[in-house]
Amino acid sequence: MIRVQTEDFDVAQELARVRRGDRGIGGIALFVGVVRAGAGDETIRAMTLEHYPAMTERELAKIEAEAKARWPLEAVTIVHRYGRLEPGDQIVLVIAASSHRQAAFEACEFLVDWLKTKAPFWKLEDTSSGSRWVEARAADDDAAERWQKESGS
Amino acid sequence: MRILYFASIRQKIGLAAEEVSPPPEVTTVGALLEWLKGRDARHAEALGDPRVVKVAVNQDFADPEMKVAEGDEVAFFPPVTGG
Numbered sequence: 001m002i003r004v005q006t007e008d009f010d011v012a013q014e015l016a017r018v019r020r021g022d023r024g025i026g027g028i029a030l031f032v033g034v035v036r037a038g039a040g041d042e043t044i045r046a047m048t049l050e051h052y053p054a055m056t057e058r059e060l061a062k063i064e065a066e067a068k069a070r071w072p073l074e075a076v077t078i079v080h081r082y083g084r085l086e087p088g089d090q091i092v093l094v095i096a097a098s099s100h101r102q103a104a105f106e107a108c109e110f111l112v113d114w115l116k117t118k119a120p121f122w123k124l125e126d127t128s129s130g131s132r133w134v135e136a137r138a139a140d141d142d143a144a145e146r147w148q149k150e151s152g153s
Numbered sequence: 154m155r156i157l158y159f160a161s162i163r164q165k166i167g168l169a170a171e172e173v174s175p176p177p178e179v180t181t182v183g184a185l186l187e188w189l190k191g192r193d194a195r196h197a198e199a200l201g202d203p204r205v206v207k208v209a210v211n212q213d214f215a216d217p218e219m220k221v222a223e224g225d226e227v228a229f230f231p232p233v234t235g236g
Binding site: 049050054055080092115116118119121122123133136140 | 230
């Protein structure tokens, strides 16, 4: 299940949705991304997420399909917000449910790593020293690259 | 051909989208990028650094060699920072 929205999400509600009616689930791994209050000495007042609507849905669907091809998953949920967010606000929710914990853990990490480098979202930070586009981090590319190598293809 | 710009590239060019009709010799993403850079100083500056300009053709990530044609939607944007 994929949703891209401005509204906040309720983690408990999303978790209940995943579990409803599925008796094959043995483990659920869940990641929630949150807006930080600061980076270094700077204070972040707000963050505005921009995205490319027509492409976002397609990329997230591809990422979900890739995870399902690699691990035996009972359910996948990705909820990503856009628009103006403030420190402490939730940005993204990823849930991976499987019959066993290892697949759930690995798939959850994979989904987060891949969406950080493939889903067309951009963050504009409004900081104490002005507004600035967040730059892509090499560490995020490395994290995503790791799954390429491990796929063996 | 519909061109879209996002994030810092949109801000530098001052446009979110434009409709263009490049000359017939512009058949690839790379050639289109070069042609767009020739439009004015703002395009040249915003699209100048190939390391930070990513491209999607019809909502799929594209390489410079990829073909483009009339009717395509081509988007230019910096490396993504979601999640």
